[in-house]
Amino acid sequence: xxxxxxxxxxxxxxxxxxxxxxxxxxxxxxxxxxxxxxxxxxxxxxxxxxxxxxxxxxxxxxxxxxxxxxxxxxxxxxxxxxxxxxxxxxxxxxxxxxxxxxxxxxxxxxxxxxxxxxxxxxxxxxxxxxxxxxxxxxxxxxxxxxxxxxxxxxxxxxxxxxxxxxxxxxxxxxxxxxxxxxxxxxxxxxxxxxxxxxxxxxxxxxxxxxxxxxxxxxxxxxxxxxxxxxxxxxxxxxxxxxxxxxxxxxxxxxxxxxxxxxxxxxxxxxxxxxxxxxxxxxxxxxxxxxxxxxxxxxxxxxxxxxxxxxxxxxxxxxxxxxxxxxxxxxxxxxxxxxxxxxxxxxxxxxxxxxxx
Amino acid sequence: xxxxxxxxxxxxxxxxxxxxxxxxxxxxxxxxxxxxxxxxxxxxxxxxxxxxxxxxxxxxxxxxxxxxxxxxxxxxxxxxxxxxxxxxxxxxxxxxxxxxxxxxxxxxxxxxxxxxxxxxxxxxxxxxxxxxxxxxxxxxxxxxxxxxxxxxxxxxxxxxxxxxxxxxxxxxxxxxxxxxxxxxxxxxxxxxxxxxxxxxxxxxxxxxxxxxxxxxxxxxxxxxxxxxxxxxxxxxxxxxxxxxxxxxxxxxxxxxxxxxxxxxxxxxxxxxxxxxxxxxxxxxxxxxxxxxxxxxxxxxxxxxxxxxxxxxxxxxxxxxxxxxxxxxxxxxxxxxxxxxxxxxxxxxxxxxxxxx
DNA sequence: CACGTCGATGTAATCGATTCCACGAGGAGG
DNA sequence: CCTCCTCGTGGAATCGATTACATCGACGTG
Numbered sequence: 125x126x127x128x129x130x131x132x133x134x135x136x137x138x139x140x141x142x143x144x145x146x147x148x149x150x151x152x153x154x155x156x157x158x159x160x161x162x163x164x165x166x167x168x169x170x171x172x173x174x175x176x177x178x179x180x181x182x183x184x185x186x187x188x189x190x191x192x193x194x195x196x197x198x199x200x201x202x203x204x205x206x207x208x209x210x211x212x213x214x215x216x217x218x219x220x221x222x223x224x225x226x227x228x229x230x231x232x233x234x235x236x237x238x239x240x241x242x243x244x245x246x247x248x249x250x251x252x253x254x255x256x257x258x259x260x261x262x263x264x265x266x267x268x269x270x271x272x273x274x275x276x277x278x279x280x281x282x283x284x285x286x287x288x289x290x291x292x293x294x295x296x297x298x299x300x301x302x303x304x305x306x307x308x309x310x311x312x313x314x315x316x317x318x319x320x321x322x323x324x325x326x327x328x329x330x331x332x333x334x335x336x337x338x339x340x341x342x343x344x345x346x347x348x349x350x351x352x353x354x355x356x357x358x359x360x361x362x363x364x365x366x367x368x369x370x371x372x373x374x375x376x377x378x379x380x381x382x383x384x385x386x387x388x389x390x391x392x393x394x395x396x397x398x399x400x401x402x403x404x405x406x407x408x409x410x411x412x413x414x415x416x417x418x419x420x421x422x423x424x425x426x427x428x429x430x431x432x433x434x435x436x437x438x439x440x441x442x443x444x445x446x447x448x449x450x451x452x453x454x455x456x457x458x459x460x461x462x463x464x465x466x467x468x469x470x471x472x473x474x475x476x477x478x479x480x
Numbered sequence: 481x482x483x484x485x486x487x488x489x490x491x492x493x494x495x496x497x498x499x500x501x502x503x504x505x506x507x508x509x510x511x512x513x514x515x516x517x518x519x520x521x522x523x524x525x526x527x528x529x530x531x532x533x534x535x536x537x538x539x540x541x542x543x544x545x546x547x548x549x550x551x552x553x554x555x556x557x558x559x560x561x562x563x564x565x566x567x568x569x570x571x572x573x574x575x576x577x578x579x580x581x582x583x584x585x586x587x588x589x590x591x592x593x594x595x596x597x598x599x600x601x602x603x604x605x606x607x608x609x610x611x612x613x614x615x616x617x618x619x620x621x622x623x624x625x626x627x628x629x630x631x632x633x634x635x636x637x638x639x640x641x642x643x644x645x646x647x648x649x650x651x652x653x654x655x656x657x658x659x660x661x662x663x664x665x666x667x668x669x670x671x672x673x674x675x676x677x678x679x680x681x682x683x684x685x686x687x688x689x690x691x692x693x694x695x696x697x698x699x700x701x702x703x704x705x706x707x708x709x710x711x712x713x714x715x716x717x718x719x720x721x722x723x724x725x726x727x728x729x730x731x732x733x734x735x736x737x738x739x740x741x742x743x744x745x746x747x748x749x750x751x752x753x754x755x756x757x758x759x760x761x762x763x764x765x766x767x768x769x770x771x772x773x774x775x776x777x778x779x780x781x782x783x784x785x786x787x788x789x790x791x792x793x794x795x796x797x798x799x800x801x802x803x804x805x806x807x808x809x810x811x812x813x814x815x816x817x818x819x820x821x822x823x824x825x826x827x828x829x830x831x832x833x834x835x836x
Numbered sequence: 837c838a839c840g841t842c843g844a845t846g847t848a849a850t851c852g853a854t855t856c857c858a859c860g861a862g863g864a865g866g
Numbered sequence: 867c868c869t870c871c872t873c874g875t876g877g878a879a880t881c882g883a884t885t886a887c888a889t890c891g892a893c894g895t896g
Contacts, residue, residue, distance in 0.1 A: 175852035406762030
């Protein structure tokens with residue numbers, strides 16, 4: 125592979141001049157520039173990003189450590205992160221933690237070793253020493269979706285509280301009174317917050333959230349199935365199961381169907397995180413939709429701001445309820461090609477200065 | 481960030497000795513080793529992978545350029561690739577081409593600039609000069625899922641021919657005679673092969689595949705919708721629509737539903753690529769399942785073989801038909817927890833030496 | 837005892853870029 | 867005409883590792 129020296133030789137100039145042309149430094153003569161460019165062309169030269177990074181101490185690479193790539197929510201997040209990063213001149217290396225703290229650490233360490241310019245994390249747990257050290261050492265970092273309380277890092281996330289209230293109102297309106305939740309891991313903020321929001325919303329309706337109506341899941345389909353089976357075994361099973369993420373909702377659907385029961389007739393189902401497939405399940409699933417793409421983009425912007433010396437901003441965007449048929453029939457059936465629906469109001473971002 | 485020099489100073493040895501300890505070179509005294517390790521500990525030293533890569537000319541990184549991350553098939557592929565690579569001591573950088581040749585080129589260039597050790601590609605098109613040049617220049621490469629004919633690169637893929645035959649037999653057995661297909665891009669091998677396999681299977685039953693029963697899609701949901709609408713507008717619409725991938729099947733489902741028609745009563749639907757969600761759609765969708773995880777792992781093994789100087793092998797694994805209800809009622813309903821189903825025979829891999 | 841071998845270590849070259857500094861030519865200004 | 871600045875350029879240091887080569891002491895052996 126041709127190096128800058130080969131180009132210099134071919135063009136009859138020094139490596140310094142070649143470098144200047146490549147980084148379009150102003151003080152290069154038109155003649156030299158042309159010769160260098162020609163040499164680059166004939167040799168098919170491409171600068172070695174590794175060498176460049178070593179010298180400049182920047183890799184123009186962002187690390188994204190995600191809880192679970194197989195979860196469509198995170199897939200979409202990853203996609204929007206990569207898009208925005210690309211637009212800003214950065215590449216992204218994705219690390220999939222699979223909800224395992226040890227894997228998360230593996231990826232953080234790997235990314236740090238590669239000297240990525242900044243780290244986007246959706247933490248699987250309360251924060252390993254490794255990650256905390258990295259923050260302390262000054263690694264630019266931004267939390268996305270989930271975060272770790274007490275750590276001075278900008279957070280980009282969706283606020284589901286209002287949407288959960290809407291959901292409970294919807295369920296209450298349908299006559300449901302016994303509502304259960306499949307919670308996410310208590311170590312994650314989203315795991316906790318969604319339960320808290322749900323409980324608060326229930327209280328507003330004078331309803332309780334008894335202990336056995338809180339199932340402990342781990343954001344994976346299998347746990348949704350297991351927890352739902354537990355609910356169905358209860359002396360008085362709930363009328364509604366609210367899954368704290370889409371995969372657990374899928375598991376719940378499995379469990380219900382395995383008993384020969386039907387949604388929503390025998391038991392209603394709702395989920396946090398909306399995904400395209402929810403339109404096509406039987407029945408279509410009522411869900412709380414996050415502005416996933418916008419979250420990813422905002423997170424990248426915050427991180428790049430931090431990297432490039434501008435003050436990063438924490439961002440909180442509202443989630444919204446999407447009613448379908450899995451909780452009972454009231455909503456008009458969703459029409460794939462709406463004739464002339466009034467434009468749905470864009471959620472206005474709630475933006476705060478970072479606490480940093 | 482502490483460098484090897486700092487460690488050397490702290491331990492009272494030279495950088496060479498530190499390096500030897502780190503790469504556990506045999507000829508280091510126990511005493512020196514202990515002092516170095518201690519210094520590493522107190523300084524929290526981590527070797528700079530960038531510098532190491534520059535010197536050794538290997539990054540221990542694989543590039544994976546994938547056609548579309550949002551497609552669950554490719555997500556799963558990416559996941560298995562990362563797993564196997566990690567097990568073999570490599571990291572993976574994923575580039576999402578979104579079925580766009582220009583984006584594919586962008587990622588290939590980017591990965592090449594980063595001097596990845598090898599490239600795993602599922603080509604979106606017939607092969608850009610860039611990629612062909614890379615092969616010619618000796619970049620270790622392996623094609624996965626799709627490939628480019630005439631290029632001397634090992635291929636890891638699934639053979640769906642037998643499964644497509646099974647599918648047509650199934651459809652024929654249900655009395656369907658007018659079968660249509662939503663094809664993938666003609667520039668991709670999978671786009672072509674699936675049509676060819678379908679046509680061949682139809683011929684075996686004395687059936688024809690007329691031109692207007694071949695819709696041109698692009699592996700994205702929207703094209704599935706559009707093509708299906710075209711089918712439904714035909715004077716004699718098909719009785720079955722076979723989508724060449726899962727996303728187009730989703731679009732087809734949309735289109736059918738938008739007309740107020742039902743699957744399978746009004747029109748049957750089948751798809752290439754099985755995914756977990758197909759169990760939960762209304763109705764569950766009959767699909768051809770690829771051994772995705774095994775494909776990803778085999779591809780990584782082939783690539784790493786090539787990188788480390790062993791002869792890489794092309795691998796072809798069989799796909800298999802999974803019958804559900806979207807083509808008509810014959811199959812027994814799928815039971816989530818089968819009591820004692822006879823172990824389904826493992827597909828025996830058809831393995832060939834690489835053509836390289 | 838002398839010499840060859842081996843093990844442990846340090847010095848310095850190297851990978852491929854960027855960039856500081858010095859230098860020479862040419863133009864402007866006094 | 868001399869001085870000073872600017873512009874274009876090249877030489878060489880540098881980033882943080884790895885590794886070939888040199889060195890040196892200890893040890894085994896004839």
